[in-house]
Amino acid sequence: MKKRLSKRLSEILPQNWVQICNSYDIVGDIAIIRLIEESRKYSNKIGTAILTANKHVRTVLAQTSAVSGEFRLRKLRHIAGEKRTQTTHKESKCLFNVDVAKCYFSPRLSHERKRIADQVAEGETVVNMFAGVGCFSILIAKNAKVEKVYSIDVNPLAIKYMRENVRMNGVYGTVIPILGDAGQIIEEKLRGLADRVLMPLPEKALEYLPYGLLSLKKTGGWIHCYDFEHAEKGKDVVEKVKTRVRKRLQSLDVAFEIPFGRKVRATGPNWHQVVLDIKAKPTRSQ
Numbered sequence: 001m002k003k004r005l006s007k008r009l010s011e012i013l014p015q016n017w018v019q020i021c022n023s024y025d026i027v028g029d030i031a032i033i034r035l036i037e038e039s040r041k042y043s044n045k046i047g048t049a050i051l052t053a054n055k056h057v058r059t060v061l062a063q064t065s066a067v068s069g070e071f072r073l074r075k076l077r078h079i080a081g082e083k084r085t086q087t088t089h090k091e092s093k094c095l096f097n098v099d100v101a102k103c104y105f106s107p108r109l110s111h112e113r114k115r116i117a118d119q120v121a122e123g124e125t126v127v128n129m130f131a132g133v134g135c136f137s138i139l140i141a142k143n144a145k146v147e148k149v150y151s152i153d154v155n156p157l158a159i160k161y162m163r164e165n166v167r168m169n170g171v172y173g174t175v176i177p178i179l180g181d182a183g184q185i186i187e188e189k190l191r192g193l194a195d196r197v198l199m200p201l202p203e204k205a206l207e208y209l210p211y212g213l214l215s216l217k218k219t220g221g222w223i224h225c226y227d228f229e230h231a232e233k234g235k236d237v238v239e240k241v242k243t244r245v246r247k248r249l250q251s252l253d254v255a256f257e258i259p260f261g262r263k264v265r266a267t268g269p270n271w272h273q274v275v276l277d278i279k280a281k282p283t284r285s286q
Contacts, residue, residue, distance in 0.1 A: 024050065025106070025107050025108065026054065026057060026107060027087055027089050027098065027100050027105055027107055028087030028088050028089040028090070028098070029056055029057055029058040029059065029087055030057070030058070030059045030060075030061060030084075030085070030087045030100060031050050031051075031054065031057045031059070031060045031061070032060075032061050032062075032063055032076065032100065033046065033047075033050065033060065033061070033062055033063065033079075034062070034063045035062050035063075035064075040062070043062055043077075043079040044079055044080060046060075046079065046080075047060035047062075047079035047080025047081065048060075048080050050080065051080055051081050057081070058081050058082045059078070059080075059081040059082045059083070059084055059085075059087075060078075060079050060080040060081050061076040061077065061078055061079065061085065061100070061101075062076065062077045062078075062079045063075070063076055064076065064077050067104070070154060070155075071102075071103075071104065071154070071155040071158070072104035072201070072203075073101070073102065073103075073104065076100065076101050085099050085100050085101035085102070086098070086099045086100075087100065089105070089107065091107070091110050091113070091135070091139070092110070092113070092114050092117075092139055092142075092143075093142070094135075094138055094139055094142055094165075094169050095165070095168055095169060096133055096134070096135055096138070096161075096165050097133070097161050097164050097165055097168065098133045098161055099157065099161070102155075102157050103132060103133050103155060103157055103158045103161055104132050104155075104158070105132060105133060105135070108265050109135075109200070109264070109265075112264050112275065113135055113136050113139050114139065114143075116136060116139075116140070116198065116224055117136075117139045117140045117142075117143040117144065118143065119196075119222075119277075120140050120143065120144040120146060120196060121144065121195075122144060122145040122146070123145065123146070123147055124144070124146050124147060124195040124196055125146070125147045125148050125149075125150075125193055125194050125195050125196075126140055126146060126148070126149040126150070126194060126195065126196045126197070126198065127149075127150045127152070127186070127190055127193075127194040127196075127197045127198070127212075127215045128149060128150065128151045128152065128197075128198040128200075129152055129182035129186070129197065129198060129199050129200075129201070129208060129211070129212060129215075130152070130153060130182060130198075130199065130200050130201035130204075131151035131152055131153045131158075131162060131177070131198075132153055132155075132158050132162070132200075133158050133161040133162050133165055134151055134161070134162035134165045134166060134175060134177065136198055136200060137149040137151040137162075137175045137198075138165055138166065138169050138171055138175055141169075141171035141174045141175050142169060142170075142171060146174060148174060148175075148176055149171075149174060149175045149176065150176050150178060150190055150194075151175055151176060151177050151178065152178045152179075152180060152181075152182045152185050152186075153177075153178075153179065154179070154180065154181055154182075156179055159177050159178075159179045162175075162177045163177050182208060182211060183208055183211040186211045186212075186214055186215045187211070187214065190215045191214055191215060192214075192215070192216070192217055192218060193215065193217065194215045194216050194217065194221060195216075195217060195221045195222070196221055196222045196223075196224070197212040197215055197216060197221070197222070197223045197224070198224050199212055199223060199224060199225045199226060200224075200226050201226065202226045202227045202228040202273055203228070205225050205226060205227040205245075206227070206244070206245070206248050209223075209225065209245075209248055209249070209252070210252055212225070213252065213254060213280060216280055218282060218283045219282050220279070220280045220281045220282045220283075221279075221280055222277060222278065222279060222280070223277075223278040223280060224275060224276075224277055224278075225245060225275065225276045225278055226264070226273060226274070226275050227241045227244070227245070227273075227274050227276070228267060228271060228272070228273055228274075229241050229271070229272055229274055230270055230271050230272075231270060231272065232270055233270070237263055237272045237274060238261040238262060238263060238274055238276075241261065241274045241276060242258055242261055242276060245258070245276055245278070246258070249278070254280060254281075255280070255281035255282075256278055256279060256280050256281060257278075257279050257281070258276050258277070258278050258279070259277060259279060260276070260277040261274060261275065261276040261277070262274070262275055
């Protein structure tokens with residue numbers, strides 16, 4: 001598909017733009033592309049080329065802003081195909097309804113979602129602090145015989161889609177959608193009950209880490225913490241995040257180890273998303 005698209009793009013764009021425009025995400029039957037300023041006058045032709053190269057794509061949208069705000073949204077502009085932003089995405093034998101303009105969703109986290117789901121043991125209780133439309137949570141519930149997955153998000157529309165997705169994937173009663181701020185929900189309802197906590201919101205990793213710890217059982221457990229980090233080529237970006245998170249955990253007087261960390265994906269020039277798997281040890285009162 002990329003070869004076919006490159007050929008078509010080379011017919012309408014300067015060669016040095018072809019590679020930039022050949023990188024895009026596909027969510028369900030919607031393609032989302034970032035366009036550099038100079039190429040925007042060709043946006044309709046680029047969109048049509050993407051439709052032609054990907055027979056299952058029905059809509060092409062251009063991302064015109066960075067992901068930002070409390071709901072982690074981006075501005076999208078329709079450039080080709082059907083004019084809509086809602087779709088159904090298939091991943092790891094699960095289906096997810098989502099409106100890409102009104103809910104955060106990244107297909108580039110598919111490997112990470114499967115990696116975490118494969119670690120969850122039978123009987124665990126999981127708290128997903130920033131659950132979106134429920135992808136991590138539902139994949140876990142489908143993959144392991146968990147007790148519960150409490151799935152929190154502050155976006156009411158994301159919760160609406162999460163409830164749809166829970167029913168559609170047959171995990172009703174196992175995945176529990178909860179609308180609200182993760183810190184407040186944990187303080188009021190979810191203290192000391194989790195074996196595992198997911199924190200897939202890099203923008204609030206350190207700020208909300210105390211709440212993640214608060215939701216763990218006194219016997220300890222796992223926290224999967226995501227963060228953004230800048231690092232020049234050749235620098236160890238994972239170690240930079242480990243250093244920052246270690247300092248934060250030490251300031252909270254927590255016994256812990258960080259047996260695993262990895263670079264999840266590039267998010268911009270010299271910027272990376274990193275995940276750390278943190279093992280919190282039993283509290284001193286044990």
